[in-house]
Amino acid sequence: MIKLTIDGIEVELEKPITVLEAARKAGIKIPTLCYFEGLKPFGGCRLCVVEVEKLPRLQTACTMMAADGMVVKTETEKIKAARRAMLEFLLINHPLDCPVCDKAGECELQDLVARYGPDAGRFREGKRRHPESFDDPIIVRNMERCVLCTRCIRMCEDLQGAYAITVTGRGSHSFVEPFSGGRYDCEYCGNCLTVCPVGAIMSRLHRHSYRPWYIQNNVETVCGYCGVGCTMILQMREGQIVRTIPEMGLGLNNGLLCVRGRFGYDFVQSEARLRMPMIRKDGELREVSWAEALDYVAKRLREISEKHGPQAVGGIGSSRCTNEDNYMLQRLMRFTIGTNNIDSAARLYYAPAQRFLERIFGQGITANLIPGIKNSDGVLIFGGDPTQINPILGLQIRAAGRESATVVTFGRAKGLERFAHYMLPGGPSVIDAVTGMIVQELRDKVQLSGENKWLEGEIQKTRVSEAVEGVSVDEVVERLKEMTNPVIIIGPEVLQSQNSDRTLLLIAQIVYLLNGRVFLLSDRPNYQGCIDMGVLPDMLPGGRPIEMFKHKAEEVMGKEVPTERGLNLFEMIEAASEGRLKALYVMGENPVFNLPDRERVTQALKGLEFLVVQDIFLTETALMADVVLPARAWSEKTGTFTNLERRIQMVRAGAESVEDMGDWRIIAELAQRLGEEKQFRSVEDVWEEITHVSPLHTALDYEEISKGNALWPYNGEPLRGVEEEVEIQGLDDIKPLKVEAVLQPDRPLYHSGSMSRHSKALKSIEDAPKVVIGEALSEKLSLKDGDRVRVTTERGTLKATVSIDSTLGDERVFLSNTFSEGNFSSLATYGVSRLGSMSLDANKVRVEKEEA
Amino acid sequence: MEIFLLKNIDNPESHRIQVYQQTGGYEQLKKALSMKPEDIIQEVKNSGLRGRGGAGFPTGMKWDFASRDPKLPKYLVCNADEGEPGTFKDRPILEKNPHLLIEGMVISAYALKAERGYIYLRGEYPHAKVVLEEAIREAYESGFLGQDILGSGFSFDLSVHQGAGAYICGEETALIDSLEGRRGQPRIKPPFPVNVGAWGMPTVVNNVETLSNLPLIIKIGAEEYKKIGNPECPGPKLYCVSGMVERPGVYELPMGTTLKEIIYEHCGGIKGGGQLKAVIPGGISTPVLTPDKIDVQMDFVSLPKVGSMLGSGAVMVFDESVCLVRVCWRAIRFFEHESCGKCTPCREGVGWMRTVLERIESGFGRKGDIELLQDIASNITGKTFCPLGDGAAGVVLNFIRNFPEEFDYHIQNKKCMVEA
Amino acid sequence: MEEIKEILKRYPDRRGALLPTLYIMQREYGWLSQEALQAAADALNLPPATVKGVATFYAMYRHKPMGRHLIQLCTNVACMIMGAERLVDLLKERYGLEPGGTTEDGRFSLVIMECIGACDRAPAMLVDTDFHADLNEQNLFEILEQYK
Numbered sequence A: 001m002i003k004l005t006i007d008g009i010e011v012e013l014e015k016p017i018t019v020l021e022a023a024r025k026a027g028i029k030i031p032t033l034c035y036f037e038g039l040k041p042f043g044g045c046r047l048c049v050v051e052v053e054k055l056p057r058l059q060t061a062c063t064m065m066a067a068d069g070m071v072v073k074t075e076t077e078k079i080k081a082a083r084r085a086m087l088e089f090l091l092i093n094h095p096l097d098c099p100v101c102d103k104a105g106e107c108e109l110q111d112l113v114a115r116y117g118p119d120a121g122r123f124r125e126g127k128r129r130h131p132e133s134f135d136d137p138i139i140v141r142n143m144e145r146c147v148l149c150t151r152c153i154r155m156c157e158d159l160q161g162a163y164a165i166t167v168t169g170r171g172s173h174s175f176v177e178p179f180s181g182g183r184y185d186c187e188y189c190g191n192c193l194t195v196c197p198v199g200a201i202m203s204r205l206h207r208h209s210y211r212p213w214y215i216q217n218n219v220e221t222v223c224g225y226c227g228v229g230c231t232m233i234l235q236m237r238e239g240q241i242v243r244t245i246p247e248m249g250l251g252l253n254n255g256l257l258c259v260r261g262r263f264g265y266d267f268v269q270s271e272a273r274l275r276m277p278m279i280r281k282d283g284e285l286r287e288v289s290w291a292e293a294l295d296y297v298a299k300r301l302r303e304i305s306e307k308h309g310p311q312a313v314g315g316i317g318s319s320r321c322t323n324e325d326n327y328m329l330q331r332l333m334r335f336t337i338g339t340n341n342i343d344s345a346a347r348l349y350y351a352p353a354q355r356f357l358e359r360i361f362g363q364g365i366t367a368n369l370i371p372g373i374k375n376s377d378g379v380l381i382f383g384g385d386p387t388q389i390n391p392i393l394g395l396q397i398r399a400a401g402r403e404s405a406t407v408v409t410f411g412r413a414k415g416l417e418r419f420a421h422y423m424l425p426g427g428p429s430v431i432d433a434v435t436g437m438i439v440q441e442l443r444d445k446v447q448l449s450g451e452n453k454w455l456e457g458e459i460q461k462t463r464v465s466e467a468v469e470g471v472s473v474d475e476v477v478e479r480l481k482e483m484t485n486p487v488i489i490i491g492p493e494v495l496q497s498q499n500s501d502r503t504l505l506l507i508a509q510i511v512y513l514l515n516g517r518v519f520l521l522s523d524r525p526n527y528q529g530c531i532d533m534g535v536l537p538d539m540l541p542g543g544r545p546i547e548m549f550k551h552k553a554e555e556v557m558g559k560e561v562p563t564e565r566g567l568n569l570f571e572m573i574e575a576a577s578e579g580r581l582k583a584l585y586v587m588g589e590n591p592v593f594n595l596p597d598r599e600r601v602t603q604a605l606k607g608l609e610f611l612v613v614q615d616i617f618l619t620e621t622a623l624m625a626d627v628v629l630p631a632r633a634w635s636e637k638t639g640t641f642t643n644l645e646r647r648i649q650m651v652r653a654g655a656e657s658v659e660d661m662g663d664w665r666i667i668a669e670l671a672q673r674l675g676e677e678k679q680f681r682s683v684e685d686v687w688e689e690i691t692h693v694s695p696l697h698t699a700l701d702y703e704e705i706s707k708g709n710a711l712w713p714y715n716g717e718p719l720r721g722v723e724e725e726v727e728i729q730g731l732d733d734i735k736p737l738k739v740e741a742v743l744q745p746d747r748p749l750y751h752s753g754s755m756s757r758h759s760k761a762l763k764s765i766e767d768a769p770k771v772v773i774g775e776a777l778s779e780k781l782s783l784k785d786g787d788r789v790r791v792t793t794e795r796g797t798l799k800a801t802v803s804i805d806s807t808l809g810d811e812r813v814f815l816s817n818t819f820s821e822g823n824f825s826s827l828a829t830y831g832v833s834r835l836g837s838m839s840l841d842a843n844k845v846r847v848e849k850e851e852a
Numbered sequence B: 001m002e003i004f005l006l007k008n009i010d011n012p013e014s015h016r017i018q019v020y021q022q023t024g025g026y027e028q029l030k031k032a033l034s035m036k037p038e039d040i041i042q043e044v045k046n047s048g049l050r051g052r053g054g055a056g057f058p059t060g061m062k063w064d065f066a067s068r069d070p071k072l073p074k075y076l077v078c079n080a081d082e083g084e085p086g087t088f089k090d091r092p093i094l095e096k097n098p099h100l101l102i103e104g105m106v107i108s109a110y111a112l113k114a115e116r117g118y119i120y121l122r123g124e125y126p127h128a129k130v131v132l133e134e135a136i137r138e139a140y141e142s143g144f145l146g147q148d149i150l151g152s153g154f155s156f157d158l159s160v161h162q163g164a165g166a167y168i169c170g171e172e173t174a175l176i177d178s179l180e181g182r183r184g185q186p187r188i189k190p191p192f193p194v195n196v197g198a199w200g201m202p203t204v205v206n207n208v209e210t211l212s213n214l215p216l217i218i219k220i221g222a223e224e225y226k227k228i229g230n231p232e233c234p235g236p237k238l239y240c241v242s243g244m245v246e247r248p249g250v251y252e253l254p255m256g257t258t259l260k261e262i263i264y265e266h267c268g269g270i271k272g273g274g275q276l277k278a279v280i281p282g283g284i285s286t287p288v289l290t291p292d293k294i295d296v297q298m299d300f301v302s303l304p305k306v307g308s309m310l311g312s313g314a315v316m317v318f319d320e321s322v323c324l325v326r327v328c329w330r331a332i333r334f335f336e337h338e339s340c341g342k343c344t345p346c347r348e349g350v351g352w353m354r355t356v357l358e359r360i361e362s363g364f365g366r367k368g369d370i371e372l373l374q375d376i377a378s379n380i381t382g383k384t385f386c387p388l389g390d391g392a393a394g395v396v397l398n399f400i401r402n403f404p405e406e407f408d409y410h411i412q413n414k415k416c417m418v419e420a
Numbered sequence C: 001m002e003e004i005k006e007i008l009k010r011y012p013d014r015r016g017a018l019l020p021t022l023y024i025m026q027r028e029y030g031w032l033s034q035e036a037l038q039a040a041a042d043a044l045n046l047p048p049a050t051v052k053g054v055a056t057f058y059a060m061y062r063h064k065p066m067g068r069h070l071i072q073l074c075t076n077v078a079c080m081i082m083g084a085e086r087l088v089d090l091l092k093e094r095y096g097l098e099p100g101g102t103t104e105d106g107r108f109s110l111v112i113m114e115c116i117g118a119c120d121r122a123p124a125m126l127v128d129t130d131f132h133a134d135l136n137e138q139n140l141f142e143i144l145e146q147y148k
């Protein structure tokens, strides 16, 4: 126990911390500039000086450790004079341009000068000049305002791990710069903006657009881009988002955001947003009133369902909509119309993978805490770069790698290049063989628990008949067997091939052998919510198989659960093209753009008698609709998302747009027109019902959820003891496959598709398709970064810029599904894998250099 | 006193291992390897050896801290950055007697159980780099470096790490950062390098001259060693004298030789029989002395009594022909150039002092400038991260305190007293 | 590069080899252009921004193209009082060479140095890696004329 006195207050400490932190504990705030919670102490600004009895010199509280018996004073005349002196030093070369500086009002330097002085300048010479840099689309650098606290650098290096900026020069000619000296070549997380205490690093997006005191309200919500679910604050003025910021101590992201979360919100303010419902009249979409639109939809759905039976109607939910929205759509389909034809894009890989793992390990296998990753002693990554797909989760891996964890990647993971200890190949041709080789070696080196006899049998059955040339797993296995709490991360890139069931079983074997915790990467914010809300043809809310839980659900709902087997997303497309499905209700999804094989999907949708699209933009799918209903964007909604760790989090509306009525309410209104009696007055009413219907959400209310700790299975009951055996072919004869170059969907950092391509900010970073290839291919074609190429598949050709990924050691070619002028799905076709996910093996691709 | 550190240097082949060995070189290493490491540390403690890099920290104590830290590997780093203006005392060892340093380092490394060593050599000494690398090669060949040195089972690898022009990298923690390939900025202490140094491991940083004393201590033992010079901080000392003396150069003398003796006897007095005006006893960062103070013994304990410091033992002599305002300005320009930029007072304050000095020196001084300078300097003093900034402020304060009339004259007459 | 591989052996991590690698790149490229810095970053697999930060901290790395010969003249206190500043003026008069600049014919570049540890034989300079001391108005040019 350490006892010390700070300004006469006795402070007791359990463990040694700095004087600064000890003072904060005692409620004494010592002024600082270079200190930032969570960053390593620096001790450069010298503002936090304090007097410590018996020490002649002033001491910096941010670097000095509190010691027993210390007597500290934090505000004496001597200290104030020293602080005034430091501030005077900081001001001599400072431009004193507060009137035109956006930071004014939240500038730490300004506040400190107001408090300590000086109030007159004594510096008479010319100031150091260094022109403001506008070379970057997002970040403005004004090095005349910089106080060289290096918070941005420490953020960029130590927390973000991007190493994009540095201090160049020395002494009074030190400046913060990216490598180029101008434009950044970085991850654009913008976390440097958070930490800059002055107006030296500012967002260009907000330049001269507002003053901090203009902000009318701060709304805490969860990011709508990916399955991590970072908490952020929407800063609002007159119904518009002025900016989004993270906050220390808030959410699992604890003060960090990624580029999409920080800059990508402006899509909600896009001109292209839909405002009014539209009905196709004489072949054209015409704006109508809500009443007319809803009456019409209800009428048509009733007609079709009466004429062709409820099985002719289907619904597609949205992994970008809230749980409440999805629940209501599911409810409409199942309990009002009477069909199990309901599914979402979680079908593409997330839901089948989770189901597969749950069959083996039981429900909840993927429910693990993201902030726990950095404390693990090993991280294995299969199927994608987490620093792109789920950036804030990626940072946890970087942190783990920096600490004591061994990081092993399988396949490409550019963002972990500096953090991974082993980068093993993981392309489709070798992934099974490599994992199989590990299983073979590992199974003899670890104790089998006997818990899952069937899986142990499979583990013993596993046999690699032909090892991967040039790959040795010995060293990795040595490290693996020492791990006590490893994490296993599984991403889409191993889940969308014909063989992905075998791959996943092999990964599951490693999970079992290492007793690892599993994370499923989620490129959308609410895949998990879609699953948990029963937006699946065969599952009721709470992840309950219909056959087993039909009666229970009927009891709660007082309505029947349809018995006929529902169609999944692929089957609905199939059924539509065959004319079996007549009406489709699409909420917040864009299958024409997001599913490969645009021709097939378009033809299928054309075959429908009635297509309703509820969305925020007039998407490719909406353009085909008979009725388009304008939806609310993420920042206008209240409800919940369930993130990839199965944490249920509150989404809160920053401002509600006037004309629309919100996704769940649209459906509630429709349901009423279709004879539903129950009234849902508010979103809480929807949640209320969910807590009764879904055994996972029992007695959970918004108040609890708001605390941020509503983790699966909060209060609720997981489904236990349903582990099953799955049958996988060819486990005993694994060998490297001959695979030709195939086109795969990229999930880039700066984009996410329909939303991000309406973000001016994200487009200013990247506004054209990029095709990512490995080094081998780039050498073969003598391509360098930035070269123009033609990418050709059976479906067509497009032009793009090349980006070379040095960690991509296999035959895949990646293209994102972002830009309408050049996207993955327009060049690809799909099948259905044995896992039940989308299979993308068939997209053979040719890349050619485009001669200038 | 027998010359030890600079032995043989008049021999043009003094840097070769044969010459070194012919006069007893590497014999002390053999002796040391037969001793227990702890005993060597004890011997160094008993000898009273204090670091020659400037701070005068007791070497034995530093070693003791490092050897008590259980972490492995340990590093031994020789500080050959010699950046303090006026200092060139390590240079003859580096260029002409490199094997003395190497022998000293192997003995030290053995005592510390360090298996890896670096000589952090300033970039401005390209010739020393060539000499040292050749000497290291010779030492490897002769089995004094490398695996299992002289069959002792002890191994030690040594290489030269060339700095690239940064005075601050003489400061030991900045030096370590620079060794690790970083911007050489001082680190927060504690932890001290003896516990968390290079690559996070226990690291001993010692000056060239300090390490070169090791063979002597092993040779004659602590008792005899203590008899050299001032017993409170004994040993031979290299004094390097520059400026207005007849015979500037490096002198190996017993610690505690008086400044007067150095200037007037060894260096032959003031150049051209001029009048002594001021003397800096230990490199530019140490407080300047007026002529009435030169009876002082040049060692770690005596100089503080007259308000200065031994520093690196770099004596700079100024006669009546030298403008001290200009010297002060030039010194501050140096500090401004060398400020690492980490802490506010040094980064901003030193440059400010330079601008004020510049206008005084160039005849544009204003009334109040002296007070302004003193105020800036005292605002820096005691608030910087490392001693560099304090040193700069000290230069200004001491020059003004000791020679106020020169500053006044500049401001009032808009010109220099010396030229007048 | 073989040379860098050798250097890497001396350090427990890649970063340790950065200062020597920058010297090598400076030698190879003549100065530390963006390209040279990128090459150093690639050779050691370090982030380029980090490499630049390190390179620009040190006074002896060159950040613009240099003449064939580099004069590094000390003007610190000891050299100053022995007349180094006069030599700077002379270089300007004779070669039109300014501190930090390069002669028009690309023969010499001049960098003003802080103390180069030759105070007893001041003023002093380095020309490339050769050391010259006890300079005065005459021998300065005799020495420099040997560098073509």
Ligand SMILES: Cc1cc2nc3c(=O)[nH]c(=O)nc-3n(C[C@H](O)[C@H](O)[C@H](O)COP(=O)(O)O)c2cc1C
Binding pocket: B050, B051, B052, B053, B054, B055, B056, B057, B059, B079, B080, B081, B082, B083, B084, B167, B168, B169, B170, B171, B172, B173, B205, B206, B207, B208, B210, B211, B386, B387, B388
């Ligand atoms: C600004 C500054 C510059 C220094 N420069 C040198 C130097 O050039 N050479 C040196 O040996 N010590 C220098 N030192 C002292 C070192 O920090 C350190 O005390 C010394 O290397 C320890 O060696 P010693 O105990 O053998 O003296 C410097 C210290 C400071 C604060």
Ligand code: SF4
Binding pocket: B168, B186, B338, B339, B340, B341, B342, B343, B344, B346, B347, B384, B385, B386, B387, B388, B389, B390
């Ligand atoms: S006093 Fe501060 S800025 Fe100056 S060299 Fe030391 S740490 Fe760097």
Ligand code: FES
Binding pocket: A031, A032, A033, A034, A035, A042, A043, A044, A045, A046, A047, A048, A049, A060, A061, A062, A063
């Ligand atoms: S906050 Fe302590 S020195 Fe900056």
